[in-house]
Amino acid sequence: MIFTNQICKLRKDKHGWYVKFPKAVLQAGCVRDRYDLGKMDLHEQKLKEVRLIPNGDTIKLEIVCEIEIKEPTITIHEPTRVAGIDIGVDNLTAIAFTSGHRPVLIKGNEIKAVNQFYNKQIAYYRSLLRTGKKDSKGIHQTKRMKRISKKRNRRVKDILHKASRKIIDLCVEEGIEVIVEGNNAGWKKRIHMGKKNNQTFVQIPFHT
Numbered sequence: 001m002i003f004t005n006q007i008c009k010l011r012k013d014k015h016g017w018y019v020k021f022p023k024a025v026l027q028a029g030c031v032r033d034r035y036d037l038g039k040m041d042l043h044e045q046k047l048k049e050v051r052l053i054p055n056g057d058t059i060k061l062e063i064v065c066e067i068e069i070k071e072p073t074i075t076i077h078e079p080t081r082v083a084g085i086d087i088g089v090d091n092l093t094a095i096a097f098t099s100g101h102r103p104v105l106i107k108g109n110e111i112k113a114v115n116q117f118y119n120k121q122i123a124y125y126r127s128l129l130r131t132g133k134k135d136s137k138g139i140h141q142t143k144r145m146k147r148i149s150k151k152r153n154r155r156v157k158d159i160l161h162k163a164s165r166k167i168i169d170l171c172v173e174e175g176i177e178v179i180v181e182g183n184n185a186g187w188k189k190r191i192h193m194g195k196k197n198n199q200t201f202v203q204i205p206f207h208t
Helices: 109-130 143-173 195-202
Strands: 002-004 009-013 016-020 034-038 046-055 058-066 082-087 091-097 104-107 178-181
Touching (some): 091 143, 104 143, 109 143
Antiparallel strands (some): 002 046, 016 034, 082 091
């Protein structure tokens, strides 16, 4: 659900900032009309909208604010230091530099292992849950399976963020001005890498 700044407001009390919704949201299924934000510093920010996004058995709160940024004066010139990035499965990323730095590979073994273990766990618990039942009958996911999925998602996100941090640090160190990555729209459709590799590739959220 998305709420504009005409519906919800940012307010502050002695406990810190919070988002206040009208009472009508309780009728829409929300468990409360106030969400505390703790010690977040939102004094200079203009609220645009608030999003409540279902996330398994929890709700994720996203706050969109408008921030005025003074853009520095930039002198445009032809970049001479460029990094090219190719992403995959066995090698999560392969990076080449025009600066003379040797190419860098970031292995995908860890994220593959996380996904393979996750798939094995989910397949096992699903077999216990669905044995002897028709596809349209009964539940398809338990609380345990939801916890396993959330743990896997957090682990994958952590791995990808650490990989991206390493890439940025390398580029800063080499004075890279431009990072080039291919336009991979729709690349996870109609792939033919073998059953296991297909599953592993599709499960890597490169957009994270």
